[in-house]
Amino acid sequence: MTYETEQIAAALKRAREGKGLSQRELAKRAGVPQSHISKIEGNGVDLRLSSLVSLAHALDLELELIPRKALPAVRSLTRLTAGSTSAEGAATAEPAASKPAYTLDDDEEEDGYA
Structure with missing residues (x-):
């Protein structure tokens, strides 16, 4: 499996365990x-799209294609709305440390706006 697929498989497992499902x-x-x-969670098989959709819906998750430029904002929102132990956080495979949704430019800090 590729790295991205491994992240998705791990996120599905965390979501399943988070819901207390076997x-x-x-x-x-x-x-x-x-x-x-079992094979998906153990990275023993490539995850098919049809299986991913079925598993996601059974776990009350949605699949969405997000423009790469918008990904930091989307990840920030899912952390804020779902908390660190949620399926949404797991689905994005975010690290435990949270990052700010934005940063101020150096000019704004010098002007006293920070």
């Missing part, structure tokens, strides 16, 4: 075989 319970909800979920 792989078997998630399999029933998503209509995906439990053995496939």
Whole structure:
């Protein structure tokens, strides 16, 4: 699996565990075989889009394509609205340390606006 796929697989596992679901319970909800979920979480198989969509919906997650330039703002918002242990935070594979949504330019700090 590629690095990005590993992050997604880990995020799905954290989301499943965060909801207190076993792989078997998630399999029933998503209509995906439990053995496939085990392989996905163990990075033993490439994650298919259809499986990802089914698992995400079963975990009350949404998949969205986000412009790369907007990603820092989106990640900041998901941290603020969901907290550090949420499925959304897990889905973005954010590190535990939080970063500011924006920074001030040096000029503004010198003018006394900071």
